[in-house]
Amino acid sequence: MGACFTKARRRSPSSPWPDLPPKVAGLILCRLSSYADRLSFRAVCHQWRIAAQQQRPVLPPALPWLHQRMDTYQSLPDGKVHRFAVPRAPCNSSGRDAFDGMLCNFGSWVLYEHHHDEDHTYRRRCLLRNPFSGATIHIPWRSIDGRERPLMEFIFKLIVCSSELVAALVFAPSGVAFFRPGAGFSWSFSPADDSYTTYKDIAFFHGNLYALNGRGGLFLHHHDSGGQVEHVIKTPPPATKFSELPDDCRSFIQHLVVSSSSGKLLMVRWGIDPPNYGVKKTAIDHGIRLDVFEADFEKKQWSEVKDLGDQVLFVGRTGSRSICSSHYDERFRGNRVFILGLEWNQTANHAHGSSMYNYNHVTPSYLVYDVKSGTVTAVSLDGAPPSYESVSEWLFPCD
Template sequence: MYLVLVAWLAIHTMKEARSSSWADLQPELLGLVLMRLPSLIDRVRLRAVCRSRCSNARLQPLPPPLPWLVLLDGTFLSIPDGKIIRIPAPDNAFCGGSSESWLFFVHSDGGCSLMNPLSKATLDFSELIKRWFNTRSMYKSFRKLVRKLVVPSPLESSPGSHAALMLGGSRVHICQPPFAVNLSLEGGQVLCDSLDDIAFFSGKLYGLFGHGERLSTFEIICGLDRKPKISDIKCITNYPLVTRILPQPMPNSCLVQTYLVECCGKLLMVERRIEWADPTSRYPLEHERTVAFQVFEADLSTKPGQWRCVFELGDQALFIGKHCSKSFPAGECNGLQKDCIYFMCDYLSLDQASDPICDPLRDSGVYNIRNGEITPLLPETAVVPQHHGGKWCSTWIFPTDDV
């Protein structure tokens, strides 16, 4: 970007003396500048200076802007450049998760909604939540129970599709969002033991049980009353068929967390191992740290299906978390590392035992699945934000370049 700007300045200083501005920059050069700006905030600022020419400069699609990490105080941390973004959010609301570029809010008055923090578009879930819970006293505990909200495709392209909400206690709710034609549809629910994660893949809802021991599909149907519900759970993998190839020795005592994520037409299970510094301690999670990941691809061509170990992600990186997991294109243009897993702290430590909200940067980093190396989540030049607490949960959000 800087070479382009230097060249432009050199050309214009050779012309007749006059005041130059960003508005004088040709659309072709502006397009090159935009391609070199992976941060959405930088793109927005550039367009604010020369909006008309920027609109003409977008002759080809731009790469998606950098992901953001939602911090506890309601600010956003751009990854990997470490920029802090502050955007006004609803008052008296708790962020309980995310889906693509949308945040899931639980409001103090008992309502729930999805909001795009940039466009301010809002989708109201209040009526559906009221049907799930009969008394308002449930709302205070509800905001702490929210685990994950998933939809089969971006909300902008399929506003009438089903959505699945996973709550603590392994409970799954199926609903048709209230922006569909019929606003009175009510989600069915089913109690699932040892459910670790859920994800939509190829239009179907999958659930991961027992730290990868079982992958199952949820059969969703609409009855005569047109209400969606889960009619059956079919197991498609079993633990004995999992092929485990450890890239390096694992610690004997560790906490295991598993995540489901779709990546380039494949359904992946990411297994995270968190070492206990002192396994004999009464409180083993007091000094924990993530030491390794393993990635497996679900091979659904056999019956039952099998897990196959994965050691490369192509040109993708994985962003994992219990509230949101997603694959993302990586490369030199945005500074993200290929074949790497970006992770944050999404589990409880001793000091969070009374409040299930933890500092996302306490155990965070970038794990290379090829060599097993872990590097810091933020570069050395970035200013690491201080942990001041807050009422939001930590999650990933993936802003779109449509503002």
């Protein structure tokens, strides 16, 4: 008789990953500076997803992406390229059911626009979308004066303060505008308090909207009391690094940033020396001056900040952010300010009165200013070189 053998069913070994203590998982997650890596971490197993949710309140923000082309973003820590699909729009008789394209990035939000050709009473739609959370806000496309002007012809910057309030920096005429989703579909305009100097930036800080003018004046615009405006800081910040330049040569860029460590409102001021000042070694070394100030609301003045600690500041026209980087690698350690490459290029050209820096051969992706040493490093991410068709904006991943 032949022997009868029964094949035993083998049990596959269980995955060891769920056994990782939540505390250890949290420590690992805090050291992931890439948003994509954090998503991959959550996808490993149910326990890690729970650990990620528990760490969310104390998790430092992921490092930003750099917007370089119409639909192309590049992650700073790993250089990976990301793209977003254009969101769908309400279909019309022409059969078009997608937004025409992206207009601009503001913080963690992307602005899209959609045109209607056949309906002359409603020809345009504007949509703010957070591509990470999927949240959307339809905003008015009409100008603050009711004219049918494209949104970007009168708005310089948008801030989504909350799901119930959107603020805009308006440059024609200078001021701020507010929109409350669900409470009408128009902007309420609050003009600049100083008619001689236009606003350069806005920030939402401790539930209030602050505006900064070209002289360093800081204004509080009350969004819940009929547009009341307070001039909270009237004295310009000290000249510091710009003191040796003549008044007519002091051209600089200003940004408002909310500190990630001290909870204070910061102002970053940077500029490039005119041709007659400084010694030009390379395009990057040409006389960049930068200083940081903190708003002292009790003394009603700006105080110089000489050490940012473990903070890294990413500054740009459409959005700025402070990130605590104590857990990140050496490239993104604290006490540094990151400046967009094209904004540096445009500022350099303005300072010298001509396009002396060619986009294709000189413009880096971004520049890193070391606050302690005053040195500047240029960084170019992998991929096609910047061109005149390029954009240069930060996008900050945020769920």
